[in-house]
Amino acid sequence: MENRAGIFISQPLGYKTFKPKPLPPDPPIFYDSEMIDLLSRADRMLGRLDGVTETLPDPELFVAMYVQKEAVLSSQIEGTQASLVDVFDGDQSREKKEDIGDIVNYVGAMNYGLERLKEFPLSLRLLREIHRVLLFSGRGSKRSPGEFRTSQNWIGAPGCTLNEATFVPPSVPDMNEAMGALELFMHKESNLPPLIKIALIHAQFETIHPFLDGNGRKGRLLITFWLCQQRILSQPLLYISYFFKQNRQEYYDRLMTVRKTGDWEQWVKFFLKGVAETSEEAISTAKEILSLKKVCEDMMVKSNNNNRRLLNLIFESPVIDKQLVADKLDISQPTANRIVDQFCDLGILVDQKPESKRYKKYAFAKYLAILSRGTEIN
Incomplete structure (x- = not known):
C-alpha cells in the first residue's frame, strides 16, 4: 500500500523492500497546536543550550565531555555494555574492550566530521568519510566501512532471515536513488523549520539504511552535523541519544509507523520532545558542573x-x-x-x-x- 513515506515492493525471493518517497512529505507536515507548542519549546531550549557555551570557563573541555557522553549513549542504543565510567577508567577487560573501542571510534567520527565541516559541505562523500572513521576498528570494521552497501540488508531479531525481518530497507538501486534525493533535500532551501527538517532527514536516513553496519550511530551523528552546519548549534552540546535511549522502543516504533502509515507528524513530535528534554538536561548538567568547579576552587x-x-x-x-x-x-x-x-x-x-x-x-x-x-x- 502506498503512503506519504513510500511503498513496499515485493521481491522475487518473497520479502518486501521499502522504497521511500523523496522529502518533504506530500501532503506537507500538518502543524496542529501540539506541534507548534513542541517546536516552540524545542527551539527555545536549544537556543538556551547554545548560549551555555558563552558562560563556560573552558568551552572546549566541556564540549569534549559532551561528545563522549553522546558517544556512549548512542553506542548503548546499539547494544554496547560500556558506561562512561568504563571509558574514563580505561577498562581493558575482554568483555568491555570492544565496546569501549566502538565509543572511541564514535568520538573520533564526531571530531573528524566537525573538523571537515569547516571546509567541506555535508554531502554523501563526507558521510562515507565519517562512516569510515566510525567503523575504523572492532565490530563492523569488516563490513565495508566508508562505502554504501552493494547487497541487501535487513532489520530484525538476531539471527533472523530476510523473510523473517521486521523491516527490509530499499534495494541497492532504490537506496542509491534515495540517498541522492536525501542529499538534495539537505541542501535545498525550504520553509521548513530547521528542527523539523532534521527530524525528517534523520528518519529518512534510518529508513534508507545505506551501510551494512553502523546506520543507527551514523544517523544520530548526522543530527549533530546538520545542526552545526546550519549554525543552529555552535558546539555539539546536544546528546539527543539520551532521549532515544530512555525511550528506545518508542524511538523504533515511531520510525516504523512512518514507513507503514506515513504518519510523519507523530515522529516529528517525538523528535521535538527529545530535543527539548535533552537540551534541558544538558543545561542542568552544565550548571551543576560549573557549581562543582566553584565549590572545588573554594575548598583549595x-x-x-x-x-x-x-x-x-x-x-x-x-x-x-x-x-x-x-x-x-x-x-x-x-x-x-x-x-x-x-x-x-x-x-x-x-x-x-x-x-x-x-x-x-x-x-x-x-x-x-x-x-x-x-x-x-x-
Whole structure:
C-alpha cells in the first residue's frame, strides 16, 4: 500500500523492500497546536543550550565531555555494555574492550566530521568519510566501512532471515536513488523549520539504511552535523541519544509507523520532545558542573598553580593516576604524589583502590556522577 513515506515492493525471493518517497512529505507536515507548542519549546531550549557555551570557563573541555557522553549513549542504543565510567577508567577487560573501542571510534567520527565541516559541505562523500572513521576498528570494521552497501540488508531479531525481518530497507538501486534525493533535500532551501527538517532527514536516513553496519550511530551523528552546519548549534552540546535511549522502543516504533502509515507528524513530535528534554538536561548538567568547579576552587584555600592545573586536568580526565599527573603537569613524581593526596584529603578525589598499594587510580567521583547520569548499564 502506498503512503506519504513510500511503498513496499515485493521481491522475487518473497520479502518486501521499502522504497521511500523523496522529502518533504506530500501532503506537507500538518502543524496542529501540539506541534507548534513542541517546536516552540524545542527551539527555545536549544537556543538556551547554545548560549551555555558563552558562560563556560573552558568551552572546549566541556564540549569534549559532551561528545563522549553522546558517544556512549548512542553506542548503548546499539547494544554496547560500556558506561562512561568504563571509558574514563580505561577498562581493558575482554568483555568491555570492544565496546569501549566502538565509543572511541564514535568520538573520533564526531571530531573528524566537525573538523571537515569547516571546509567541506555535508554531502554523501563526507558521510562515507565519517562512516569510515566510525567503523575504523572492532565490530563492523569488516563490513565495508566508508562505502554504501552493494547487497541487501535487513532489520530484525538476531539471527533472523530476510523473510523473517521486521523491516527490509530499499534495494541497492532504490537506496542509491534515495540517498541522492536525501542529499538534495539537505541542501535545498525550504520553509521548513530547521528542527523539523532534521527530524525528517534523520528518519529518512534510518529508513534508507545505506551501510551494512553502523546506520543507527551514523544517523544520530548526522543530527549533530546538520545542526552545526546550519549554525543552529555552535558546539555539539546536544546528546539527543539520551532521549532515544530512555525511550528506545518508542524511538523504533515511531520510525516504523512512518514507513507503514506515513504518519510523519507523530515522529516529528517525538523528535521535538527529545530535543527539548535533552537540551534541558544538558543545561542542568552544565550548571551543576560549573557549581562543582566553584565549590572545588573554594575548598583549595591555599591554591597554587599546580593545584589549579590539577583541578583543570581532572575535569578533562576524571580518572587519573599519579604518574599521569606528573606527566601531564610536567612536575616531579613527589610533587604529583603530594597534590593528589591533598585532593583526596579534601574529598575532591577518591582512591578507587584504598586497599592496594600498586596501580592505584583516583576518581573525581562527584564530577563523574553528574556527567555519567543516564549512561549507566541497566
